[in-house]
Amino acid sequence: MGLSPVSQYLLMFISILSLTGRVTKAQTAPVIFYPFGSVAGDTVNIAVEDENSTRIDLWRPFVFFGRTYNKTYVNSNGHLTFNQSSSEFYVKYFPINGSEDIIAPLWTDVDVSMNGIISYQQYSNGSVLTQATQDINQYFPYLSFTATWVLVATWDRVEYFYHSGTETSFQVVLISGGNLSFILMNYGDCAVAYNAVQAGYDTVNSTAHFVIPGSINGSFIPNLMYSSNVNVPGRWAFRVDSRSDQNNLQENIIGVQMRVTSFSDLTESENIETVLEKLQQELVKSGLPGSVKLKFRRIQKTRP
Incomplete structure (x- = not known):
């Protein structure tokens, strides 16, 4: 069924708006x-x-x-x-x-x-x-x-x-x-x-x-x-x-205090790896080389 002139005009108008929207989005750089x-x-x-x-x-x-x-x-x-x-x-x-x-x-x-x-x-x-x-x-x-x-x-x-x-x-x-x-x-x-x-x-x-x-x-x-x-x-x-x-990095042992929702969270290896990854990200941000590997030597529970 054919479209009336008014309908054709509306479709054309909508198409132009859509095209303009795409161009604008493509030209907008991330902040x-x-x-x-x-x-x-x-x-x-x-x-x-x-x-x-x-x-x-x-x-x-x-x-x-x-x-x-x-x-x-x-x-x-x-x-x-x-x-x-x-x-x-x-x-x-x-x-x-x-x-x-x-x-x-x-x-x-x-x-x-x-x-x-x-x-x-x-x-x-x-x-x-x-x-x-x-x-x-x-x-x-x-x-x-x-x-x-x-x-x-x-x-x-x-x-x-x-x-x-x-x-x-x-x-x-x-x-x-x-x-x-x-x-x-x-x-x-x-x-x-x-x-x-x-x-x-x-x-x-x-x-x-x-x-x-x-x-x-x-x-x-x-x-x-x-x-x-x-x-x-x-x-x-x-x-x-x-x-x-x-340069000439050697193994070092440091003490770190952190608060976790449950002490048992650190008894599972996958949770330990997650904690270490987040800790390393913070240390790299402060200048620690990304090549340094972190591992837990001991986990000790203390009173807050």
């Missing part, structure tokens, strides 16, 4: 993201699967666990390398014990020829440095830090290889101030990953490494926008410069 894209003046990667960035000469040296770098590569498959570009789409799980430092906000098989862009930008002055200074001093208040250089790399609405409709947005921010270095990993809407995936960082010989809990499970990836180690949903922050407490 926690640093500026990116054409508005920020980013350099944009070529939209070819497994295509890597050209060499990026850093305006300031970046210290990563004792090694100083003057260049980096923003690789299409969700990770940064320093010595050479990488088209590696098959995820090697940390610790790799390899010869390359890797920063992986979301290492997986990305196909930007399907959708999305990868872009990056360096800053040595302006509001981005002010934002970075404020963020680092909030997360590491004992340092009195001032940012002098920032690199922002963003994967905006990219899709996983061979899986359409999997738009995923994430970002890594490298921040330097003299001999102090930090990285932020920011997550927006993320789709379930059907390919191998991992988020975190690794170092030469894996002397320091960290994997965001749950990130090797593809079904967990949408939860990244709610997870954090600094109480900011969707953001993970790490100090990654060279520090004496990260």
Whole structure:
């Protein structure tokens, strides 16, 4: 049955509203993201699967666990390398014990020829440095830090290889101030990953490494926008410069007091592992290397 002119007009009006809504949503960046894209003046990667960035000469040296770098590569498959570009789409799980430092906000098989862009930008002055200074001093208040250089790399609405409709947005921010270095990993809407995936960082010989809990499970990836180690949903922050407490680490025993709802909660191994994981996240936030392993030597019940 044909539609009246009025009905046709209403359908056209509704379609236009729907299209406008989709465009607006796609162009809205997550609040926690640093500026990116054409508005920020980013350099944009070529939209070819497994295509890597050209060499990026850093305006300031970046210290990563004792090694100083003057260049980096923003690789299409969700990770940064320093010595050479990488088209590696098959995820090697940390610790790799390899010869390359890797920063992986979301290492997986990305196909930007399907959708999305990868872009990056360096800053040595302006509001981005002010934002970075404020963020680092909030997360590491004992340092009195001032940012002098920032690199922002963003994967905006990219899709996983061979899986359409999997738009995923994430970002890594490298921040330097003299001999102090930090990285932020920011997550927006993320789709379930059907390919191998991992988020975190690794170092030469894996002397320091960290994997965001749950990130090797593809079904967990949408939860990244709610997870954090600094109480900011969707953001993970790490100090990654060279520090004496990260070199020649030896086994140490520390005493920790904590309150649990029931002492019997700690008698089951799976509950102990959960407590240790949460405790390690808090300690990493305060500067403990992610490679340090925690274990209970003794559990003692005391009166409150």
